Amino acid sequence: MKNYVKLLIIILCIGCTDNKKETTRLVQVDQTTIGKHMQRLASDDFLGRKPFTAGEVITVNYLKDEFKKLGLLPGNGNSYFQDVPMVEITGAPSEHMLISGTQGSFNLDYLKDFVATTNKPVTDIGLENSELVFAGYGIVAPEYGWNDYEGIDWKGKTAVVLINDPGFKSGDSTLFKGNEMTYYGRWTYKYEEAARQGAEGLIIIHDTEPASYGWNVIESGWTGARLTIESDLPLLHVESWISGASAQKMMEASTMKGQDFKVISREKGFKPIALDLKVSVDIKNEIKKDVSKNVVALIPGTERKDETIIYSAHWDHFGIAKTINGDSIYNGSVDNASGTAGLLAIAEAFKNNGPTKRSLVFIAVTGEEQGLLGSAYYAENPIYTPSKTIANINMDALDSPEKMKDLTITGYGQSEMDMYAKEAALAQDRYIIPDPEAEKGYFFRSDHFNFAKIGIPALYAGGSYEGFTKSIEEIQALKDDYINNKYHQPSDEYNPEITELSGVQLDLQLFFNVGLKLSNEANFPKWYDGSEFKAARE
Numbered sequence: 184m185k186n187y188v189k190l191l192i193i194i195l196c197i198g199c200t201d202n203k204k205e206t207t208r209l210v211q212v213d214q215t216t217i218g219k220h221m222q223r224l225a226s227d228d229f230l231g232r233k234p235f236t237a238g239e240v241i242t243v244n245y246l247k248d249e250f251k252k253l254g255l256l257p258g259n260g261n262s263y264f265q266d267v268p269m270v271e272i273t274g275a276p277s278e279h280m281l282i283s284g285t286q287g288s289f290n291l292d293y294l295k296d297f298v299a300t301t302n303k304p305v306t307d308i309g310l311e312n313s314e315l316v317f318a319g320y321g322i323v324a325p326e327y328g329w330n331d332y333e334g335i336d337w338k339g340k341t342a343v344v345l346i347n348d349p350g351f352k353s354g355d356s357t358l359f360k361g362n363e364m365t366y367y368g369r370w371t372y373k374y375e376e377a378a379r380q381g382a383e384g385l386i387i388i389h390d391t392e393p394a395s396y397g398w399n400v401i402e403s404g405w406t407g408a409r410l411t412i413e414s415d416l417p418l419l420h421v422e423s424w425i426s427g428a429s430a431q432k433m434m435e436a437s438t439m440k441g442q443d444f445k446v447i448s449r450e451k452g453f454k455p456i457a458l459d460l461k462v463s464v465d466i467k468n469e470i471k472k473d474v475s476k477n478v479v480a481l482i483p484g485t486e487r488k489d490e491t492i493i494y495s496a497h498w499d500h501f502g503i504a505k506t507i508n509g510d511s512i513y514n515g516s517v518d519n520a521s522g523t524a525g526l527l528a529i530a531e532a533f534k535n536n537g538p539t540k541r542s543l544v545f546i547a548v549t550g551e552e553q554g555l556l557g558s559a560y561y562a563e564n565p566i567y568t569p570s571k572t573i574a575n576i577n578m579d580a581l582d583s584p585e586k587m588k589d590l591t592i593t594g595y596g597q598s599e600m601d602m603y604a605k606e607a608a609l610a611q612d613r614y615i616i617p618d619p620e621a622e623k624g625y626f627f628r629s630d631h632f633n634f635a636k637i638g639i640p641a642l643y644a645g646g647s648y649e650g651f652t653k654s655i656e657e658i659q660a661l662k663d664d665y666i667n668n669k670y671h672q673p674s675d676e677y678n679p680e681i682t683e684l685s686g687v688q689l690d691l692q693l694f695f696n697v698g699l700k701l702s703n704e705a706n707f708p709k710w711y712d713g714s715e716f717k718a719a720r721e
């Protein structure tokens with residue numbers, strides 16, 4: 184097939200401080216390419232791209248073939264695939280969670296008062312008279328001099344912790360990051376940390392405001408089948424949530440009776456408090472194992488092949504599920520045929536641009552919708568040395584409704600990737616802004632987060648605030664329409680008549696420009712001081 188990519192000669196001012204101007208041929212990311220792949224990936228033929236279905240086979244083979252056609256090499260030895268072994272665990276917890284103490288015992292009711300799951304792939308597991316210890320926010324953060332687990336041998340014990348981090352609603356912007364949620368505030372972190380400490384179980388106390396969702400979300404989200412990756416990391420026997428009212432009841436029956444556990448947890452120097460209570464709960468699991476695939480393709484560098492820039496996007500969506508308005512195929516056009524098409528369009532632009540000094544890696548990951556599983560597996564089993572992976576640029580749900588003036592950076596203030604994004608945005612006559620909803624922790628909700636966790640600086644951004652012609656209000660209305668009427672529904676479809684891709688093209692062009700700069704220089708962008716990911720890099 185012929186290539187209609189147009190070359191645009193643009194004079195770039197590189198290193199403006201020394202007034203040295205350099206002429207660079209800047210390839211354009213092709214809008215037709217983006218639309219073509221989005222339309223294919225989001226078509227009914229791809230069956231909603233669900234892992235372990237015929238839709239997966241069609242999707243990963245399509246991506247492999249397209250990368251191959253573009254002349255990219257297999258990214259995992261001589262294969263374009265990285266196998267991602269997954270386990271599906273369907274747990275049935277006991278009807279009650281028993282809390283027993285010297286003052287008497289009481290039961291919590293399943294779903295009304297507590298939920299309990301496990302990531303351990305065994306048929307029968309639980310806690311039996313496990314000692315309960317209150318561990319504040321359950322955080323170990325050396326950069327803040329904070330350790331909620333200090334001074335206790337956690338073997339056989341179960342920690343009880345609060346959701347979010349001490350900064351939330353503290354009125355103190357220097358306590359962690361104030362209202363902005365740090366990684367330490369996420370439930371995923373809390374379960375991981377408790378397991379690292381050697382605890383047997385972790386109970387998170389639900390509270391609507393700091394969690395940013397109600398108990399109903401816990402109730403529906405923590406029941407039924409759960410997919411997880413096969414992992415060598417330490418795992419808890421039981422991961423649990425209890426309602427705020429149940430926590431009050433528990434505290435009243437404990438050594439903390441009469442004390443405000445939320446206030447105590449915020450105090451610097453907090454130490455864990457034994458509650459003089461024990462917990463028992465049992466879970467029966469049904470276990471199914473299967474293998475899904477990440478698709479990995481490579482453009483090797485000419486000078487420093489072992490240094491890589493990784494572009495990522497999740498290929499998966501929800502497949503065929505509950506019928507809504509007569510449609511049961513969850514096409515996931517915006518989420519995330521857009522980002523997956525973006526990988527191919529950027530790869531094509533690099534091929535047209537010619538060789539770069541560093542290598543470029545394109546990974547279409549699986550299982551994002553089930554909990555960032557493909558990228559988590561990659562982070563635990565990296566193909567390219569993390570310390571030599573310069574940066575990750577992740578694309579998830581590109582939906583700029585037109586060319587946007589803003590570039591909204593999710594996780595702004597984490598790393599020098601902000602500077603690269605800013606420079607590229609200014610060159611497009613755009614401005615950068617931080618994610619206006621940083622307290623919701625979106626930085627931790629897509630695949631770049633798993634790259635960040637192993638120390639790789641990540642960029643996750645897009646235009647979403649103000650258009651070049653559309654006002655802030657018009658853009659907000661379009662965003663609301665997507666969230667309310669299309670997000671995670673069969674109606675997230677590609678319609679060539681009305682889908683406007685100039686804004687997506689502009690964002691992808693920016694990601695290409697950032698990657699191009701990184702791929703030809705020697706710098707390693709750094710995490711800023713105070714970032715919870717800095718330690719992993721160093």
Ligand SMILES: [Zn+2]
Pocket residue numbers: 497518519551579580
């Ligand atoms: Zn997504």
